[in-house]
Structure formats: structure tokens, C-alpha cells
Amino acid sequence: YVLTQPPSVSVAPGETARITCGGASIGSESVHWYQHKPGQAPVVVIYYNSDRPSGIPARFYGSNSRNTATLTISSVEAGDEADYYCQVWDSNTDLVFGGGTKLTVL
Amino acid sequence: EVQLVESGGGLVQPGGSLRLSCATSGFSFSNYAMRWVRRAPGKGLEWVSGISGSGASTYYADSVKGRFTISRDNSKNTLYLQMNSLGAEDTAIYYCAKHLTTPGAPFDHWGQGTLVTVSS
Numbered sequence: 001y002v003l004t005q006p007p008s009v010s011v012a013p014g015e016t017a018r019i020t021c022g023g024a025s026i027g028s029e030s031v032h033w034y035q036h037k038p039g040q041a042p043v044v045v046i047y048y049n050s051d052r053p054s055g056i057p058a059r060f061y062g063s064n065s066r067n068t069a070t071l072t073i074s075s076v077e078a079g080d081e082a083d084y085y086c087q088v089w090d091s092n093t094d095l096v097f098g099g100g101t102k103l104t105v106l
Numbered sequence: 107e108v109q110l111v112e113s114g115g116g117l118v119q120p121g122g123s124l125r126l127s128c129a130t131s132g133f134s135f136s137n138y139a140m141r142w143v144r145r146a147p148g149k150g151l152e153w154v155s156g157i158s159g160s161g162a163s164t165y166y167a168d169s170v171k172g173r174f175t176i177s178r179d180n181s182k183n184t185l186y187l188q189m190n191s192l193g194a195e196d197t198a199i200y201y202c203a204k205h206l207t208t209p210g211a212p213f214d215h216w217g218q219g220t221l222v223t224v225s226s
Contacts, residue, residue: 042216047214
């Protein structure tokens, strides 16, 4: 099972960033999103498509439909600059990560 | 507070071996599936190996099958990864990660990682 993410997304502070994760019928899967900053441990920002763990700002929003899952970050801040990964678990192929998207805040 | 602390990384020659450890605290270790995930330089996250809470079930990525062995000591709250026949492609930061529940659940906690460098 292959998850396809754009290598990079760039937005100005205060704008909205949308990071996509494409996969065959991904809408029928549970998608999780991780933020990974250099030198730090990855952090889950969205799990089960749209649930936000405690401590994650409401600016982070997840959606999933048909063949594309999307992580939306509104009012982007400099501190949001990181690599973002989508992830699913499929009973046939086990755990799969997307290739990652580097979010640059201009 | 949940804590995951990896150790055991370092510089190893091609063909060599290393054993990584992940000491955990702050949760009932035996109740949760765990994984090792790595990130090679310039690459993305790649899961390496996983294990159920009891240790009865283990999972390996094709890239490490037959070379790596995952295990856990629930009496010591510690996860291990024995890595043999290491190659340059295994150079990466290795993270241990705790599943929210089962091996199919998302990761809710990660360690800071330990660097493995395979080079002559």
C-alpha cells in the first residue's frame, strides 16, 4: 500500500497549509499524522483521520475522503515548520508511512 | 509521564551487529504494542519492527527481515532490537514508539532516538 505526499509545501505566516496524502481508497482507512522537527521526537498531531490529541492546537485539522487524506494547518506559525507524515495500518500490508512533506513557513 | 529512552546506537562496521534498547516508564509496558521506526539521512520515516504487548507476535519490514530481531522484557519495561549483518543502508536514527493500543493503532509516544552509523 503506497501513500503519496508532496515533498514540500510553503506558506506565509498566518496562511493556511494543506498537506495531502494520497492512497487507493484511503477514505476507508484510518489515517494518522505526525509532525517531526529536527532533533526531536515525532509527535502525533492527528489520529483516526480527524481526532486531535490533547495539547495539539485546534489549528490542526484532519480530513479523509475517497483517495485523499488532508492535514490542514490554519494560521500557520513559524513553529509549525517541520516534516509531516501520514500513516495508515492495513491488515494486508501492516503499517505504512507516507514519504513525508516538508512544511516551510516563509 | 510516559518516557521512552533509547540507547545502544553508535558507529559499527559493515557486517557488524548492534543491540538497541528502549527503557520505558510511566505506563503499563506489557499492555502496549511497541515498534522501532527509523529515519535515514535525507529520507522519511520507515517502520522497522514491531511487537505485541505480550511479545508473542512480532513484525518486520522486508528490508530487515532475517537480520533484525525485536524482543521485550516486560519485567524490565524495556524494548530491544538486535541488529545483525548491518549495511550502510541501515544508517539512521532509530526511534522506539509506543502504540496507543494494538499494533494497528497510532503511535502516541516516541523516544528521542539513537543514531546508528554503519561505516568502515
